[in-house]
Amino acid sequence: MAGPWYVDDGGDGTTEDSWATADTNILDLDTEKAFAAGEIVYFGHDSNDPKTYSANLTIVGPTDGLPVNFISATQGSSPATYAASTSDQIETANGAYWIAFDGSFALYGLSMKSGSDIRIQSDSNESFYAESCRFKLADSKSFYFPAGGADTKLVNCVIDLSADTTERTATIITSPNYGSVLDLKGLSFVSPGNRSGSVFRLENTDGVVYCSGADFSNLRTDCELVFSYVGRHYFNNCITAATWSPSAGTHIGIGEVVLYNCGPADAPTYLYQQNSRGTLASSASIYRTSGATVEGDATGWLITTTAACDEGSPFQSQWIYGEVSSTGSKTFTVYITNDTADFTDAQVWLEVEYLGTADEANTTLASDHRVITTTAANQTDDTTSVWVGLNNSGQGLADYMQSLAVTATVNETGQYRARVCVGLASIAGSRYFYIDPKVTVS
């Protein structure tokens, strides 16, 4: 391991081992030095890349082991002192050239401006980490994340869309695929109103995105958070615009979007789940009296399903967790409503996983789903519940209130979990099918 190396627009480019001898741009340094695992490259905090590029820029990092570290530091500081940059320390915008990172990298406070996309091309034995970095995309271009099982993390980074000349439908982030994982903390945007496409998009293969603490508040109202077929996207505690859309596109296979506590204000009840079989969307306006609350706020779960939903491939709600404090026969009950017709035990049922064996960790699964060869029977009528937000303003009726119940012998106290399964295709929002996600144990 050698270095540290320096990049600064005031350097003379001779030995690259000090501010005075720094290379003026990363391409020249990368051409001279094959970056090794653990090496450090300092970038002057106010340096602007002066190079006139004639091709796409691919910066090559270590192919395994530790990443090479690119650190923005106060120009001239010795020892080098971290200072996040707002200049264009790497810039390929003199032409329509992308910036790509191929290998293992850790970037701290770096700022770059691309003439096209920005691409992370790490492989399965490589990693990419960026902290407090700014990535400026060219007009209508995207930020691409890797394929091939790579591990990519961005913390408190900014995607700058101010180069868009007008509103564009292009995707902002093309999500990772082929088993790669993208973990985003504290993502924010400059000029997000310049895009009306999707923020995240994954079309064909199975990448995973985890995103928390992001600021989507200035996105346009016609901008979806996710457009995905197969990818999986999980969001929590993100700020949205006052009007927004969680997702679009047709999910297939394992594709899924799950969001919780996302909204224009603190939204502890907020939950959204969508996959190929249906959608669960929480409501703070429609709920059952004395039903579920989150941090004191009442909530109900609206369910819709797609044509791909069936008794043999049901839409399954998120798990609802609780605790049983005594052993013995227990009945787990969940209440539902809709305005069209009673549901049968072939259409909607409750599943409960509980501790069915003393001193054992494994759970037992029970449900009130019919035995598959028996004739379907209506679930139990509920004549006492009161649903708030229905039966007014033409927004559906709580005419068909029912309960789902599972009775089981609990032989070990502790955690249980329950979920509602829906095996009926094409339930539209106009059916006003709501679940109270409070499990009553008696």
Next chain:
Amino acid sequence: MSIVATEIESIHGDAHRMIFYRCQDHLGTWHPYGPVISSDPLFDADAHKTLVAAKVALILAEQEAAGLIS
């Protein structure tokens, strides 16, 4: 694939609205869009139908190109 009709399929809630839309293509098939979620009292769900129609047309064109629908 062109969109010939767009309508609000259902609205849920008042202060915090969830609006489900659906668009009909020229073959008569309905395609859902949404929910659009709004806590903005000034949000015009009816006026938003124009944007929804454009979005769904774009999505269908992309899905057609990807071979997911025909």
